[in-house]
Amino acid sequence: MSLPVVPSKVHGRPRSIRDCEPGLPNSEIVLNGERVDLCSHSISVRGSPLRLRARRKMLHWKPLRLIPSLLELYSSSFNLPSHYNPVGGKGxxxxxxxxxxxxxxxxxxxxxxxxxxxxxxxxxxxxxxxxxxxxxxxxxxxxxxxxxxxxxxxxxxxxxxxxxxxxxxxxxxxxxxxxxxxxxxxxxxFVPPLFPGNDLPGVASLRLYLRNRAWFNKPVFVGSSDDILRAASLVGGKVIHRKGAAYFSPPAVEDAQRKGVEVIPAEQLVAHGTRRVKSVEVDRVKIEADSIIYGTVRQxxxxxxxxxxxxxxxxxxxxxxxxxxxxxxxxxxxxxxxxxxxxxxxxxxxxxxxxxxxxxxxxxxxxxxxxxxxxxxxxGQWSSSPSPYLLGKDGYVCECEDITYSDVRDYMSFDQDVEFAKRAAGVCTGSCQGKHCAFMLGSILESASLITFRSPLTPLVIP
Amino acid sequence: MIVIVGAGAHGLSAAYHLLKRGVRDVTIVEATRVGYGSSSRNVSRYRVYFNDRKNLKYAQEAMRFFSAESKRLNLNPMFYRTGYLWVLGNTVPEGFRRSSSLWDSEGLGGKYLECDQFPFLKTGLGNCYYGPIAGSFHHDYVTLSYYMEVKGTHRFMKGEVTKILASSGKVKGLLVNGVELQADQVLVTAGAWSSNVLSSPDLSIPVTPERKEAYITEDVKFRVKPLVIDLGTGVYFSHTLKGEIIGGVDKGVSGFVDFSTSLSNMMSYLRRLRELVKGIDGIGILRGWSGFYEMTPDRSHVMGFDPQWPEGLFVDAGYSGHGMMMAPLSGELMAKMITEGKVDPLAAPFTPERFRTHKLLQESMVI
CATH class of the missing domain: 3.50.50.60 (FAD/NAD(P)-binding domain)
Structure with missing residues (x-):
């Protein structure tokens, strides 16, 4: 069994499941009209080779507005289900x-x-x-x-x-x-942190790691929670956390040290690879790894x-x-x-x-x-720490709609909150409805509020 | 100083067009956040198909203006022609025929055809009517373009307006969270809440909220280009360029009720949608939301002033479900009215005194 790989919606990037929770990005794909749970299916799907990996703001390019039909062409290039087969039974x-x-x-x-x-x-x-x-x-x-x-x-x-x-x-x-x-x-x-290459297959939550260990042979652990220490303790691995943002409890740290876990504060993380993580760079030091397992904070x-x-x-x-x-x-x-x-x-x-x-x-x-x-x-009183999610200046914020941190930054001179980023850049409007990006972006922007989480919380599919 | 009450598409469009005319002393008072009301809750479609000739003329000009404006704005409003498609069934209702003859007489080019001619629809739905001069856009990119243009110049203030202040027949200011804010002119663009702002006995407008719901489905390859209106059930829907199918039902709840959604409305919408469109039998609803249609007795908007009001008080509200598409033109007309003191002939049929003098429009095309 190998890690499933599916093409992303807009950029056609290879992506994989990160967590088995329904409703999260890439936890499911619709193939030939049927829903396939990627938590238990090791499938590999390639998207169309032609792909526009442009910055989001290109949509607002003025000459483009003279030919509105280009928008329809752009839309039809997305990797989307062609149809949905009926759900059996009588609701x-x-x-x-x-x-x-x-x-x-x-x-x-x-x-x-x-x-x-x-x-x-x-x-x-x-x-x-x-x-x-x-x-x-x-x-x-x-x-x-x-x-x-x-x-x-x-x-x-x-x-x-x-x-x-x-x-x-x-x-x-x-x-x-x-x-x-x-x-x-x-x-x-656990919500994935931000760094270049953070969307590559092999970047997965510690929950998926614990469930499907066979998919991850050489993990590097990333996060600021006790959970990531406990997961790393199982194999005596390295735990990278954002410098200045470690929320470990003393008993968990002692236990991890006993089990040979090395804790490394860092400011920059990069994942390299094409169809899956091949290596990791921590503050410019290269580490061999086939996966990055995150347990940033327990959100x-x-x-x-x-x-x-x-x-x-x-x-x-x-x-x-x-x-x-x-x-x-x-x-x-x-x-x-x-x-x-x-x-x-x-x-x-x-x-x-x-x-x-x-x-x-x-x-x-x-x-x-x-x-x-x-x-x-x-x-009722606390001091702030740097965002534990911030391990690089770019990377994907919104996987469902393929929106990067640069795309969001284009609009941040106006209002710095998640709702504004949603309206201006389109984050949190895709298939996961903000279950990842709202929290990651909220933390990075220190946004007091997120978005309005509407019903249904996961897609309502009825016979 | 000019104070605009409400930072939705209409208020911000007026603010932008005032700035274009060189007016820089503007304060925008907003109770919650930019676009909180109907500006961010609508389904972003435009049409010229109304059944009162005055609305139809207004819409025609509004669409010409919107199309030109969409090429200038900061963000691309993605103004895009898709047409509207009415699914009529086996017989064409008399009322609909009357509307279509009006549209014919205005040269709006609609036609009756078999629904089977539209390959995305399931077969056997009977008669359809296709109106080509209609389409879609991106509501947030309209509102935010105007916001971005004026943010550096105009002042923004958070607060709730409870009263308009006037003395000797002139506007003097307003109460924001109980504190007086002076103003020479006040424009109320508070959508469904406009009647709360204009609530004293001699300053009132008949705008009432009616909550309606909208839904989007999971993604599926683009196919439903026009906005489809199923006349029998009131279900309407269309594809977004992102890949979801967006739509709603015409069932509403009157009053300032919570912005929640009804499970049974959502389920009956989904079932009807799947009955009408091919290949989406197992699709799910991704999200639902609700917003207010700001209804007037004649389902037409209110813009301008009543000569009996204190001088310097203006309103632009009550669009009864079709406000977003009118926002660019209406902002321009209001800016013109405020700076030049003249009521444009296009705006004249919509001034608030019509409710007092009983000169109502004959409009019923609410979608």
């Missing part, structure tokens, strides 16, 4: 009323389910709980919960808030849920939370966009727990559910020990 809509809706079935979600019951929705159970550094006793407790509470669990994709209620797509059925209480335990993700999957109507802040200390919440995880009338509030350690994540139902002591001491980078958020 139906069902209404549900529940006391508790728990969105996300990972460590925090299952731990809360054990306490409050209700309905838990998840696209796959256990989430991050299968990571190699998971504690076996916690893992078996979660397994036990998912068994004994199986009648409370709905396997499906949360699609967001609508006039009628909260929508969940489960197979052919669309559920519309009205809930008295909502808890977001939908976890977090909560904020789209669902913001789409629900909860406010968020840019926590510039560790460059995460956090839903506004208190120490107990209360966010307005709702809860945000585990990865959704930026927690990465599995035990702390599980205990965040205990804290939310009134048992905070153990949680608070673990939070202090294992997630110290988050503490200033609760103090």
């Amino acid at each position: 139906e809509v069902k209404n549900l009323n529940v006391d508790w809706l728990i969105i996300g079935g990972g460590t925090a979600g299952l731990s809360l389910l054990r306490k409050v019951g209700g309905l838990l929705v998840s696209r796959e159970l256990m989430g991050d709980a299968w990571v190699p550094w998971m504690d076996p006793s916690l893992l078996s407790q979660l397994k036990e919960t998912s068994k004994s509470f199986s009648e409370h669990i709905l396997i499906g994709e949360y699609k967001g808030k609508f006039d009628e209620g909260l929508a969940i797509q489960s197979g052919q059925t669309t559920f519309v849920v009205r809930a008295k209480n909502v808890a977001f335990t939908n976890g977090s993700r 909560p999957r904020l789209e669902a939370i913001a789409n629900f109507g909860l406010p968020y802040v840019f926590y510039s200390k560790s460059h995460v966009y956090l839903p506004k919440h208190d120490l107990m995880g209360k966010a307005g009338e709702s809860l945000v727990l585990g990865g959704a509030r930026g927690i990465s350690d599995p035990f702390t994540s599980a205990l965040s559910a205990e804290a939310a139902v009134g048992d905070p002591d153990q949680f608070l001491s673990l939070l202090r020990e294992r997630e110290p980078h988050l503490l200033d958020y609760y103090r």
